Amino acid sequence: xxxxxxxxxGSDVPDAARAITRTLPTGWRVATVAVPAVFFAVLFxxxxxxxxxTGLTEAGAGGDALDVLLxxxxxxxxxxxxxxxxxxxxxxxxxGLPGAWLVARVDVPGRTLxxxxxTVPFVLPTVxxxxxFTGLLGSGSPVMAWIAGLFGLxxxxxxxxxxxxxxxxxxxxNVAVVVRTVGGRWxxxxxxxxxxxxxxxxxxxxxxxxxxxxxxxxxITAASAITFLFTFTSFGIVLILGAPGMATLExxxxxxxxxxxxxxxxxxxxxxxxxxVAAALLVNARLGRDRAGSSGITTAAHxxxxxxxxxxxxxxGATVLLMAVVIGLPIAVLVERSLATADGHSLAxxxxxxDTDSVLAVAPWEAVRTSLxxxxxxxxxxxxxxxxxxxxxxxxRRSTWGRAFDLLLxxxxxxxxxxxxxxxxxxxxxxxxxxxxxxxxxxxxQALVAIPFVVRILVPALEAIDDRLRQAAAVxxxxxxxxxxxxxLPILFRSATVAAGFAFAISLGEFGxxxxxxxxxxxxxxxxxxxxxxxxxxxxxxRAMAMSCILMVVTIVVVAAVDRLRVAxxxxx
Amino acid sequence: xxxxxxxxxxxxxxxxVRYGAVLAVDHVDLAVAPGEVxxxxxxxxxxxxxxxxxIAGLVPHAGRVLVDGQDVSRRRxxxxxxxxxxxxxxxxxxxxxxxxxxxxxxxxxxAPDRRRARIDEVLELVxxxxxxxxxxxxxxxxxxxxxxxxxxxxxxxxLLLLDEPLSSLDRRLRDRLLAELPEVxxxxxxxxxxxxxxxxxxxxxxxxxxxxxxxxxVRLDPPGALWDDPRTAFVARFLGWHDVFATTxxxxxxxxxxxxxxxxxxxxxxxxxxxxxxxARVEVDTDLPTTPxxxxxxxxxxxxxxxxxxAGDHVAVDVALDEVETGTGPIVxxxxxxxxxxxxxxxxxxxxxxxxxxRALAVD
Numbered sequence: 040x041x042x043x044x045x046x047x048x049g050s051d052v053p054d055a056a057r058a059i060t061r062t063l064p065t066g067w068r069v070a071t072v073a074v075p076a077v078f079f080a081v082l083f084x085x086x087x088x089x090x091x092x093t094g095l096t097e098a099g100a101g102g103d104a105l106d107v108l109l110x111x112x113x114x115x116x117x118x119x120x121x122x123x124x125x126x127x128x129x130x131x132x133x134x135g136l137p138g139a140w141l142v143a144r145v146d147v148p149g150r151t152l153x154x155x156x157x158t159v160p161f162v163l164p165t166v167x168x169x170x171x172f173t174g175l176l177g178s179g180s181p182v183m184a185w186i187a188g189l190f191g192l193x194x195x196x197x198x199x200x201x202x203x204x205x206x207x208x209x210x211x212x213n214v215a216v217v218v219r220t221v222g223g224r225w226x227x228x229x230x231x232x233x234x235x236x237x238x239x240x241x242x243x244x245x246x247x248x249x250x251x252x253x254x255x256x257x258x259i260t261a262a263s264a265i266t267f268l269f270t271f272t273s274f275g276i277v278l279i280l281g282a283p284g285m286a287t288l289e290x291x292x293x294x295x296x297x298x299x300x301x302x303x304x305x306x307x308x309x310x311x312x313x314x315x316v317a318a319a320l321l322v323n324a325r326l327g328r329d330r331a332g333s334s335g336i337t338t339a340a341h342x343x344x345x346x347x348x349x350x351x352x353x354x355x356g357a358t359v360l361l362m363a364v365v366i367g368l369p370i371a372v373l374v375e376r377s378l379a380t381a382d383g384h385s386l387a388x389x390x391x392x393x394d395t396d397s398v399l400a401v402a403p404w405e406a407v408r409t410s411l412x413x414x415x416x417x418x419x420x421x422x423x424x425x426x427x428x429x430x431x432x433x434x435x436r437r438s439t440w441g442r443a444f445d446l447l448l449x450x451x452x453x454x455x456x457x458x459x460x461x462x463x464x465x466x467x468x469x470x471x472x473x474x475x476x477x478x479x480x481x482x483x484x485q486a487l488v489a490i491p492f493v494v495r496i497l498v499p500a501l502e503a504i505d506d507r508l509r510q511a512a513a514v515x516x517x518x519x520x521x522x523x524x525x526x527x528l529p530i531l532f533r534s535a536t537v538a539a540g541f542a543f544a545i546s547l548g549e550f551g552x553x554x555x556x557x558x559x560x561x562x563x564x565x566x567x568x569x570x571x572x573x574x575x576x577x578x579x580x581x582r583a584m585a586m587s588c589i590l591m592v593v594t595i596v597v598v599a600a601v602d603r604l605r606v607a608x609x610x611x612x
Numbered sequence: 613x614x615x616x617x618x619x620x621x622x623x624x625x626x627x628x629v630r631y632g633a634v635l636a637v638d639h640v641d642l643a644v645a646p647g648e649v650x651x652x653x654x655x656x657x658x659x660x661x662x663x664x665x666x667i668a669g670l671v672p673h674a675g676r677v678l679v680d681g682q683d684v685s686r687r688r689x690x691x692x693x694x695x696x697x698x699x700x701x702x703x704x705x706x707x708x709x710x711x712x713x714x715x716x717x718x719x720x721x722x723a724p725d726r727r728r729a730r731i732d733e734v735l736e737l738v739x740x741x742x743x744x745x746x747x748x749x750x751x752x753x754x755x756x757x758x759x760x761x762x763x764x765x766x767x768x769x770x771l772l773l774l775d776e777p778l779s780s781l782d783r784r785l786r787d788r789l790l791a792e793l794p795e796v797x798x799x800x801x802x803x804x805x806x807x808x809x810x811x812x813x814x815x816x817x818x819x820x821x822x823x824x825x826x827x828x829x830v831r832l833d834p835p836g837a838l839w840d841d842p843r844t845a846f847v848a849r850f851l852g853w854h855d856v857f858a859t860t861x862x863x864x865x866x867x868x869x870x871x872x873x874x875x876x877x878x879x880x881x882x883x884x885x886x887x888x889x890x891x892a893r894v895e896v897d898t899d900l901p902t903t904p905x906x907x908x909x910x911x912x913x914x915x916x917x918x919x920x921x922x923a924g925d926h927v928a929v930d931v932a933l934d935e936v937e938t939g940t941g942p943i944v945x946x947x948x949x950x951x952x953x954x955x956x957x958x959x960x961x962x963x964x965x966x967x968x969x970x971r972a973l974a975v976d
Contacts, residue, residue, distance in 0.1 A: 052630040053672035055662070081647040507702040510670050513689035515768065516719035521690070525715070529706040 062113055067523065069432075072444075075428035075490075079447060082487055086462025087313070087454055087513055090521040093303065093465075094310035112291075117311065120287040123202070124271040127209035132259070134210055134365055135217025137358040143198040143225035146344040147355055153362070154218070160366055162217035162598045163591055164548025165275030166565040170587035171369040172208045172280055173199055173572060174376035182372060207559040209273065211369055214362075220265070224258035225251075226344075230548045237494050240256070264323040272316065272455045274551045275565075278573055289551065296461055296555070309458045316454065328589075369415040373591070376585035380575065388581035389589075390591055396582075397576050400560050403582055406567035407589065413563060417485035417546035422539040424486065425493025432494065433501040445494075452491040456551030459487055464555050480556050481563065485546035492545060500534035501527075533604060540601030544594050564590045620678075621646040621803035622667070622771055627675035629662045636662040638827030639675065644803040646770075649869065650832075651814035652807045654824035655850070660807045664773050667805065668696050679770055682806070690719070695764035695802065699776040701756040703748040706891045708715050709735070709759050710744030716767035724964060737799055739792065745885075754785040765800045772802040778813060786813070793817055811851050824849050826871070839890070846976040848888045850927070854928075854946035856888040856909060861974070874911060877967055884972035893946035894967035897962045898955050912964045917955050918944065927951045931963050 141147075142154045160168065175182055176198035183195035198204050228251065234501040236246040274289040287296065288308055295305040347355050378384040399406065428448050435441030451459060463484055504527060512522045550565040557566045564586055571583035618930040620643035629637040636659040644650050652660040666673040669689035676685045677692075684692050695716075703712050710731050711718075717727045735741055743751075751759065757777060764772060778786040790813060797804050808814050814821050815835040823831040823838070823846075831838065831847050842848035845868070848856055857871035859878060862887040864870035873887065881887060919930040926948050933943045945963050947954075955961050 052628040052635065053675040055629050055631060055636070055665075055671040055673070057634075058629040282665075382814045467865065505702060507698050508704060510668075510689070511698060511704075512715065512719075513670070514668050514692075514694050515716035515763070516690045516693075518688070518690050521719060525719075526704065530704075532706075 056073035066240040067430075067520075071427040071431040071434075075424050075444075075448065078424045078487075081452075082463075082467075082483055083451060083459070086466040087309075087458060089466045090306050090309045090458065090462050093306035093311065113308070113311070116286050116288055116291045116308070117315070118286065119517065120315075123205065123209075123277075123287070124267050124273075127206055127213070127265045127270040127273075128263050130206060131210050131213045131217055132263060134222065134361060135214045135262070136216060136259075136611055137354070138218040138362055139222035141355060141358045142222035143228075144345065145355055146304070146346050148308055153359070154222075157218045157362060157366060158215045159215070159370070159595060160211050162544065162594055163212075164550065164565055164594060165273075166548070166550050166568045167373075167587045167591045167594070168208050168212055168369075169276050169279035170568055170572065170583055171373040171578075172204050172276075173212070174584055175369045175372045175453075176201075176204050176280075177209075177580075179379070179577075180372060181375065182368065199280060200282045202282070202285070205273075205285070207365075208276045208280055209266075209270045211365060212276070213269055214365065216265050216269075217259075217262045220262040221255060221258045225255060228254055234400050264319075268316070268319055268323075271319065272312070274455070274457050275569070279569065283549070288315065289455055292457050292461060295552070296464065302465065305461060309461060312458060312490070313454055373584060374588055377581065377588045380581065388578075388585040391578060391582055392585060396578065397564055398570055400470070401562070403567055403571070403586055406562050406564050406586070409561045410565075410590075412466050413485065414480045414543050414546040416479070416482035417489060417549075418539045418543035419487040420482060420486035421493050421542035421546070422535060425490040425538065425542070426497055426535060428490070429494050429497035429501055432498055445498075448490050451487050456484075456488050456549065457555070460484060460552030460555030463552070478558075478561070479555055482546070484552040484556060485549045486542070486551055488552060489545040492541050496538040496541065497531070497534055500531055504530055537601050537604050540597055540604070544597045544601070547597075548590065548594055620644060621648075622805070622938040623676075623678040623681075624663070624667065625678065627666050628790060629659070629671055629673045633663075635665060635827055636672070640829055642829060642832070644805060646803055647798070647801050648798055649804040649806060649817060649819050651818035651821045651849050652805060652824055653811060653814040653821050653850070654809065656809055658746070658824040659827040660809075660824045663777055664696075664775050664805060664807050667771065668692065668694050668773055668910045669719070671769045681871045693767075693769050694771045694773060695767065695800075697757075697760050697764040697772075697774045697777045700780045701760040703751075703756060703759055703763070705748060705798065707748070708744065709740070709746045709748060709751070712759055713744070713766050715763060716769075719758035720767055730766060734766045737765075737796060738762045753781055754789065755974050757781060757789065758778055761796065765796065765802075766799060769802055772797070772800060772804045773926065774804070776807055776809070777884060778812065790816055811871060815851075817823060823850065830976070841971055842888065843971075843974060844976050845886050845888070845973045848971075848973055851887050854930075855894065856886060857888055857943070859883070859885060860885075871943055877911065877970055880967070881970060881972040884976050886973040888971050888973045889965055889969045891946040891948045893966065894945060895964040895966075896929060896931060896947045896949070896955060897964065898959055899962070909968075910964050910966045912962055913945075914960065914962055915945070917957050920954070920957060922951070923948075925951070926952045929954050931952075931961055933963065 138157055142157070154199050162590065169587055177183070178195055178197045180195065181199070186192075217594070232250050232254070233246050236250045238241070241249060271287065272289055272291070273287055277285060277287050277290050278293065281290070288311060292305050292308045292312065295301045295308060375384075377388055380387045392407075395402045419473060425448075428444070432441055432448075435444070463480060467480065508526050508530075509522050512526045513519075517525055547563075548565060549563075550569070553563050554569065557563055560572065568583050568586050568590070570585040571579045571586070622642075622644040624640060624642040626639050626641060627637060628635060628639045638659070640663060642650070642663075647845050652663065654660045660787050662671065665671045667677055669677075669684070669687060669692050673685070676683055678684065679692065704715065707715065710728075713731045713734055714722075714727045717730055722730070731744055732741070735744060738761050740755060740762065744756070744758075748756065748759065757780070761774075761777065764774075778789055781789065793822040795819065806817055815838070818835060820832060820834050821838050822829045827845055830844065831842075838847070840850060842851055842853060845856055849867075856868055858864035858868040859871070859873060861870050863920070868886055871887075877887075878884075913933045914935070915931040915933040917929050918932045921930075927950075928946050928948045930944050933945060945965075947963065
């Protein structure tokens with residue numbers, strides 16, 4: 040028997056804490072970093088970097104850019120972007136908070152349906168929202184006719200191309216953010232806290248103000264921040280529903296490019312947009328640090344759903360009515376408008392989609408086909424690239440590199456679709472990479488917009504896989520590749536399907552980037568709707584409404600199917 | 613290298629595992645024969661699970677792990693021919709019971725029909741015949757652990773490692789599965805290493821028990837020898853010995869009060885710092901003797917019952933001794949026996965410890 044070595048606590052013992060148990064085959068390890076890195080370098084960093092460089096160069100030369108920055112129009116655009124976003128956020132909160140209360144605290148039949156219905160607007164493409172409000176507020180609207188009758192006006196009022204239309208559409212679009220974020224937290228608040236306050240002598244209002252509201256503040260702040268960001272970068276709604284001179288930064292960038300052909304001005308505005316969004320995200324992150332707490336949060340055992348009593352019924356009725364007007368009415372009128380012709384209601388506008396058209400150069404039905412093909416391609420690209428990125432991020436979660444990578448992938452969300460589309464326009468149509476004529480350009484842009492969502496879905500799913508499952512597989516004889524194939528992939532399959540579904544829905548409705556780069560002869564549905572809305576004539580409006588209805592139904596069906604899968608997913612594991 | 617080491621199915625030589633600055637396993641040696649069951653027993657954080665992970669190849673380690681004389685230290689977990697059962701099963705949620713059990717067979721390239729036959733055989737062995745099509749989330753806790761066991765043994769591994777296999781179960785289920793384990797172990801003929809923090813489980817299941825403390829194996833013996841003579845205060849306490857005392861005032865502390873003993877006993881034991889006695893050997897009697905101290909091969913005290921603890925079919929009573937000269941607080945001696953034979957609370961009793969029941973215990 041050999042003499043046992045003297046116990047040494049030295050460095051001869053490898054550090055197990057540093058060992059990575061999730062051994063991924065080397066090829067995969069490289070690919071999960073390389074694929075997203077190259078994708079983002081070519082399709083995001085380069086185009087957006089070029090915009091910023093152009094903007095800075097112009098500014099450095101003391102030329103146009105500085106003029107653009109200091110021009111009264113720029114200040115007006117920045118000011119309008121800001122105050123309309125603040126106003127939209129305040130209005131959205133005013134409408135959304137009663138909805139959050141109803142979803143979180145009141146036990147009435149149809150609560151779940153109500154919650155689902157309130158969520159619908161958020162998943163609708165902006166162009167569909169713009170169409171719905173064009174229908175609701177336009178001269179042909181049955182609602183406007185009813186108001187005219189009510190007040191004895193000679194002609195129905197026309198509210199399209201006004202600030203009111205923009206604000207209403209923003210509220211419609213973002214109410215779901217407030218209801219889901221605030222309602223989610225509200226329903227998790229321990230109801231015994233309010234009961235304790237009441238037993239200590241607080242009136243219902245005092246209990247709300249001193250207990251419920253402070254505990255909800257983090258959620259309200261978060262919902263406000265998201266709504267502000269969405270409305271600050273609003274594009275389709277302001278472009279279509281706003282008055283001709285009305286412009287957020289996004290709209291101004293688009294007009295400078297597409298109508299004025301003033302690229303230096305567009306670059307400077309895009310730079311301004313990037314800076315503004317980065318500032319907003321930074322402020323949000325700073326606020327977010329204080330709201331990480333989960334105090335007052337309870338488990339399912341103490342959910343405080345209560346049957347309404349007395350005056351509360353009035354509250355329930357008012358809330359339902361408010362939501363019906365703000366959310367239900369625009370959708371109902373959109374469907375009605377798509378069926379309304381000079382000779383009563385029929386499917387005439389839908390039938391007319393098959394006819395070749397001078398506005399679009401193709402039959403609108405062609406746009407449906409184009410959109411589906413593009414969206415499938417974009418969803419595939421987004422799922423593969425986003426999936427690889429999610430794996431890379433999960434493996435390096437705690438390192439600075441991992442967090443930087445994570446942040447980089449979130450950037451397209453903040454930098455805005457219009458900037459991405461504009462960046463494509465000025466970089467990818469010249470050698471060495473001339474994709475201008477290639478049909479792949481649109482799906483790539485759409486994939487770029489969808490990737491942050493894919494990553495957000497897949498990273499938690501990957502992190503939820505218990506590392507011991509991989510260990511169990513390894514001990515049972517699975518090689519690193521085998522573990523990946525037989526454990527990670529099958530468990531991820533459902534989440535990947537969910538991510539692909541969302542990517543498909545996002546790509547289908549994508550407007551900001553697509554409108555820059557879609558070729559005139561192959562428009563997508565949103566682009567076709569935008570062009571039809573811009574033309575006079577009942578046939579163009581009617582077909583825009585019909586196309587919007589089709590896009591709405593397809594989007595809702597896809598999102599609902601995916602959402603079901605997601606719920607089942609959570610139930611299974 | 614000696615012959616016994618060559619015959620060992622599993623040989624662990626000078627294995628060490630480090631987590632940052634903490635040496636979780638501190639240069640451990642261990643040999644396990646085919647068919648032998650060794651329990652790794654110790655408090656949480658003593659390094660027993662880390663040692664198991666090192667044997668399975670799940671963490672990098674220093675030293676060597678040999679299986680049938682072959683050094684597998686540099687091999688990946690999937691190349692070590694090991695079966696590992698986790699505390700809460702770690703069943704694959706996307707596979708049904710049969711596919712979970714057959715996973716190792718599939719990785720080894722077994723044909724489907726051969727696989728099915730083996731799955732049925734193993735499921736029958738663990739008492740789950742016919743449940744192959746069941747979803748794993750539809751299993752009870754006890755069934756899930758049986759599936760985990762079946763999955764680990766299905767490929768007939770040369771090593772079977774069990775990491776706290778029963779600790780997530782309630783007591784009744786644990787006892788039932790514990791009673792069935794020997795049959796399963798016998799059917800696989802592997803070297804079995806069974807990690808647990810429960811001394812009853814270790815003593816019940818193992819051929820030898822390795823007691824771990826602070827990354828080292830401090831004791832390795834068959835259960836009977838271990839229980840009969842724990843040798844150190846740490847092992848005695850961990851096995852559940854209550855009656856551990858200091859022999860001198862100087863060695864006394866809160867855990868080990870000073871119990872003055874006859875020089876005759878101390879001399880036989882070799883004047884140890886600590887002594888202990890198995891509570892089952894302590895006799896209590898409500899018929900008080902006339903003299904508090906007898907010399908008929910035993911030591912007796914008078915006292916009164918201060919607590920009774922029921923433990924299944926027996927009861928433990930704590931007796932505070934009267935008139936024992938000590939500066940270190942009341943001396944409480946525990947005795948166990950059948951429920952009907954033990955005195956009630958506050959009863960005045962005589963406590964009698966036979967001379968041969970005392971064990972010398974080293975301070976650790």
